[in-house]
Amino acid sequence: LLSVESVSKSYPENPVLESVSLGMDSRDRIGVIGRNGSGKSTLLRLIAGVEEVDSGQIIRSSGIRVSALVQDPTFDQGVSVHDVLGDDRRAIATADRLGVTSGPVDVMSGGQKKRLALAVALSTECDLLILDEPTNHLDVETIDWLEDHLVNRSSGLLLVTHDRYLLDRVATRIVEVHEKDLYSHDGTYEDYLTERGRRDALEVASEHRRKQLLRTELEWLRRSPKARTTKAQYRVDRAKELAAAPGRRPPRVLEVDLPSRRIGSKVVDLDNVSKRFGDRTVLCDVTLKLSPDARVGMVGPIGAGKTTLLRLLDGRLEPDAGSVEMGTTIATGWYGQDPRSINPGTRVIDAVREVAEHTKLESGVKVSAGQLLERFMFDRGIQSAAVGELSGGERRRLELLLVLMEAPNFLILDEPTNDLDLDTLAILEEYLDGWAGALVVATHDRYFLNRVCDVVMSIEPTGTLRHHPGGWTEYWEMHKTSKSSASKPSGSKKRSPSQSSTPSKLTVTYNDKKEFKSLAAKIRQLESEKARLSAQLECVGTDYSEATRLAEALGDVTDELESAETRWLELAERIEAAG
Ligand SMILES: Nc1ncnc2c1ncn2[C@@H]1O[C@H](COP(=O)(O)OP(=O)(O)OP(=O)(O)O)[C@@H](O)[C@H]1O
Ligand SMILES: [Mg+2]
CATH class of the missing domain: 1.10.287 (Helix Hairpins)
Incomplete structure (x- = not known):
């Protein structure tokens, strides 16, 4: 289908890809993974031909048709959904399936725009389909539909996603973008994880051996000062060599360790709450009492009212009927879908300083804004970059830091997994395991729901809230059965x-x-x-x-x-x- 040959690409002062190569067959379904900011979107844009390589070349078989969804799609000003879709029945049906029907594009939310662009990408005839984070604003059912669709398509596929189940089911090959290079692994995401586990174990073992050797050599050096002179010079040299060897740079991980605060027994009580927009009843008679260790997942189709419910819990929105009472000890942390408004020209470090110059960590250590950013994997270089230059996931990671810095004890997460990379997600999930506060999360990420939430609640079409004590799996089983019997x-x-x-x-x-x-x-x-x-x-x-x-x-x-x-x-x- 195509081959990428010794391609390099950099942005001013930021080399992203260095002499990378990759071949792709017409039936390959490649899942591209890698840290936020590693260059996944850049690679996709180069292959799609919307951006030029600095050196090297990309050879496409003659006549191949490419259809691409970018991470943050934009549209011309003043266009309508109809202008975008035209009269193509398939495009219209796909858009409808994704919950976009009509109206001017300018007033649409980021999520609606993304779904519109996804509809166009999926319905355009092509030999190679390129999708950058397609699930960001979908619901569980639509993701399930998308999975089927992708598995049954005959075109080649290049996919970036943070949805681990989607990745595992769809990809036949995993390509990892890591430190400006590409690593290809045949097989599913699960196969890749197994292989990586083995590789990490090997690396840990050899690092361990190196340290062991270093320690013996050092001990020997200290014990016998006389021997250092002549015949054992080679041992001295070797000890120096070992000590100087940089060792394998340990893989960088996010260190959360942010401050927390005590939480009282009352979080939020919703009593018979209803909410209407115009004449549409979004929530009807919702009663909910959150405990201080709640781990609640909210699910429901697009537009069901998940964000509305979260806003009521947070006090950002007043109910039309019923009452919302928040406990006095509660400090809410809101990690929402739409980024808080930071001027894109603001430097990363200044965005953090605006919240606090210094932060006291859970361990008691006081760190500066710069040190805190480093713990969140923003190196010194990127700290002085403008917020507007960050990649999609870097921007989300910064946002998460700003929320957690304020030591909330009640976290409200609206689609928290969007755009975050898989390693960061794993760390966030582990952090939430030990987090001593209440948590309500609206998400379409099935893996995250299973991993983090004890209770799953769904917002029904009538606006009522339904509890699923058995978690997401139970909800999904019930949902599927009720659908097929209906x-x-x-x-x-x-x-x-x-x-x-x-x-x-x-x-x-x-x-x-x-x-x-x-x-x-x-x-x-x-x-x-x-x-x-x-x-x-x-x-x-x-x-x-x-x-x-x-x-x-x-x-x-x-x-x-x-x-x-x-x-x-x-x-x-x-x-x-x-x-
Ligand atoms: N137009 C640009 N100008 C300057 N720097 C850029 C630009 N686009 C991307 N970058 C930088 O290039 C690097 C790679 O970005 P890219 O968007 O390809 O990463 P990514 O792997 O897709 O990340 P994510 O998982 O967050 O989407 C990042 O450090 C980013 O800040
Ligand atoms: Mg990207």
């Missing part, structure tokens, strides 16, 4: 590509074509039904039973539309593949 017997099943009852992917029967045609009509009809119900729901006012009925009907129609669209896309792909 779908009409004549309706197509969502996971059909992997089911034996469906014909092989490459044959298209007469019935397929017939179904394809009738689906288009059905989708149109469902779309207008959905629009009608949404409009009704918006004007229903305070009549809760009517609102509930409408919301349920809307949920059903949306589900049906979703499976019709999924089926339509599948058939479209098959018909196309068959020519």
Whole structure:
């Protein structure tokens, strides 16, 4: 498909890639991993051809078509969703599946823009698909759909993601960007981790041997001063050599160790809280009492009201009905989806100084802003860089530092895993294990949910909160069963590509074509039904039973539309593949 040959790339005073090479076949699905700021996005941009290499070359097979999703997509000013998607049915259906339907792009949130760009990337015909953090603003169900989609595509794939389950399921090869070089490992992410574990163990062992040897030599030196003169000169030399050898630079890790504060028994009590926006009821009769050691995960589809609930918990938002009472000892730390507004020209070090010049760590040690940044893996060089030059993940890591510096005892995390690299995530998860405060997190990261949360709660279409004491797995099982039992017997099943009852992917029967045609009509009809119900729901006012009925009907129609669209896309792909 393509080959990258001795490519180098640097930004002013910042070499990112040095003479790297990589070959890619048409069926390769490569997962690109590496620390935040290591150069993953840079590599993807070079391969996509949106940025030029400094030296070396990238050879693409003739005529290959590339479709790419960048990490932070931007659109021309003043365009609408329709301008972006055009009349292409597949693009429209994909966008709809991702929860983007219409309207001006300028007013859309970062998440909506990303989903719109993802819809375009997925529906553009190509031989190589490049995706930089596609799951950032999706919900669990859509990620599941994306997984299926990627596994069933026939194009090559180059993927950067922090979603460990997605990576493990989709990638057939892992490429690690590390210290300006690339390391390729055949196999899944799990295979890669096993191999890395073995490699680390070897390195630790040889480092241990080196230290051992050094110690013996030193002891020997001290014990026999006379011997240093003549015949044992070689031992002296060797001891010096060993001492001078830099040793393997230990892999840098994030050191969190930030200050904490005591927490009383009351965190936040929500009592029969409801919240409406316009006439849409987002939350309805929510009652929730958080304990000081709570580890709660919030899940729900895009737009279900997760962030709204978090804002109510934090006191940023007032409820329309019911009460929110916060304990007196509570200091909230808010780590949200949209970055706090820091002037992009501000230097990294100044952003930290604005919060505090010095910080007292949990261990009692007092550190300066610069030292604190170093513990968070921002070297001296990058500390004087402007915030606007940071990579996506570096920016998120800085944000996390600013939040934790203030010693919160109640952490509210809204999609905390977005853009963070896998090593940093592992450290954050471990830190949260031992963290002595309450935690509420809204996330689509299935791994993080399983790892960190004891309780999972979902926001239902009616706006109520449902507890899942068995955690995410229980929620997911329940969600899937309720979906499949709700779908009409004549309706197509969502996971059909992997089911034996469906014909092989490459044959298209007469019935397929017939179904394809009738689906288009059905989708149109469902779309207008959905629009009608949404409009009704918006004007229903305070009549809760009517609102509930409408919301349920809307949920059903949306589900049906979703499976019709999924089926339509599948058939479209098959018909196309068959020519
Ligand atoms: N336009 C730019 N100007 C200056 N420096 C840049 C620019 N783009 C990227 N960099 C720097 O180049 C390095 C690599 O950035 P890149 O975005 O490729 O990293 P990444 O691996 O994708 O990180 P992340 O995981 O955070 O997305 C970073 O140190 C970043 O600060
Ligand atoms: Mg990146």
